[in-house]
Amino acid sequence: MANYIFGKVKRKQKMFRIIETETQVYDIANLVLNGIDYNPATLIEDEELYKLTNFSESDYCLDFLTNELNTVEHDQISKEDLKKLSFICTVQDSLYFFQIINSTFFISKKWFSIDELTLETEKPIITINSFADAIYDKQQDILYFKKLTSAQKIFKGMDQLYKEATEAESETFLENDFLEVSQDFVVAQISIPNRKRIALVNETLNRLSDEEKLAIYNYTNQYGQVVYENGKFKIESDDDLKFVLWGIEQRFYTTQVGGEKRVANSIISI
Template sequence: MNYLVASTKGREGKIYRVLSGKVFELPEDLDNPKTYNSDYKLEDDEWFYIPDFSNEDYCIEFLKREFISTDYDQMGTIDIKNLLFLCSYQEGVYYFQKITPSLIVNKKWFKIGEPVIENQSPIIVINEIPDAIYEESEDTLYFKNISSLTSIFKGIIELYKEATQKETEEFLKSDFIELEDGYDALQVKTANRKRIALAMETIRGFSTREKSTIYSYIKDYCSEKLSFDEEESKFNIKNEDELKHLLWGIEQRYYTTPVGNEKMVANSVSKV
């Protein structure tokens, strides 16, 4: 059978059964995939791929064991903000969709044929095309945008290129950044250059409203790590650590545990 499951965030993240049924269709354009190259721009009908995926360090345990629906509890009442991704298992193929704020809709709605106004629960939008597809028989992961996968497959960012010196300088000149204490692009190390390359791609996809939401989110979680000039609407950055926290914020890697109400950062699992 086909099942949709959902994973929650955090070190104690758990996978739950959501419903049975088919959610996605297998794309017809997976027959000519491209080896992942961060400098290559895909055509509309192209996908990147990673072969022998189960042997990669960033392959999650969920994909390394046989899918048995009864291994997962039925999802009950869960804070929707605590969900990390959806995965539809369909006859040996896994379809992943990352949960982002833009996919959570809090509006009144009704179903055609059943005109009853609903407004009690938020809605999760299912995209037509998944963020990633894993074919178990071929042990191959297909995807279009690696920035959508970094919170699902921890460590896959290592595939991402480093930002060049010019790109690093351009990013640090962003209208939401103010450099201080002589800190400049020459001092940015490899880890942050990779994060910058990823963040530049991520933030390009944000609308003006979404950027404003992200900046507020970063301020809320990083008030003790980053100073923010309210008058100039800029984050003050004077070292590698502050830049790292800003970049983590752009990737929305901060969250609050439902038990204990602790602020955490995904991937390194350290307190903020």
């Protein structure tokens, strides 16, 4: 069965045909795609993948994935455009392997082949990683990826899955009734990780009733990291804010054996 490599050229909307080959680029026979539903609060191990189900229904899915693949409809890429690739896509069966292309993947040094001992000087090559930046299973309609920062370079808009709170949103959050913020602590001092947590926590708080919010505040206070008086947490530093945000995300827990108080660095819903 033929396999195809397509390419996206910078500042051009359509995908170009690059290569048709009988050789498998990726070893799909031994490929195991088991993903964890994407959640910015979940950290994955090196061998694990995030996944987005029903990907074709998302706003950032490419027409290239939703349309029927017809290689004749794609123009053959020019040699000049090969130097302007932003990413390539290898299609094998119903799997689409995406790889971002940047200057590190272009090799234009002098080289010689082990099979043919001739020195080459004017034949730059593009290297292909052993594992793709993103894999789309068209049959299952699932996108797999390891890093959102890489995937969003291919699928524009995916960065909204993990957005930072704006300055205005951060300012509004600090004005909440359950916080007493020191005059010496201003929005500009909020770290990027805490801005991301604020974006998540705002969604959490919007889903909670007043009784549930009070229970969350009391739960956070039980772990005693931030002063809590008269229904308000005293925020004097970015660390104080971090502990309160962790509490709202319910990341604190006590071990059943030993009673050690801990904070979860990563969360997976089960």
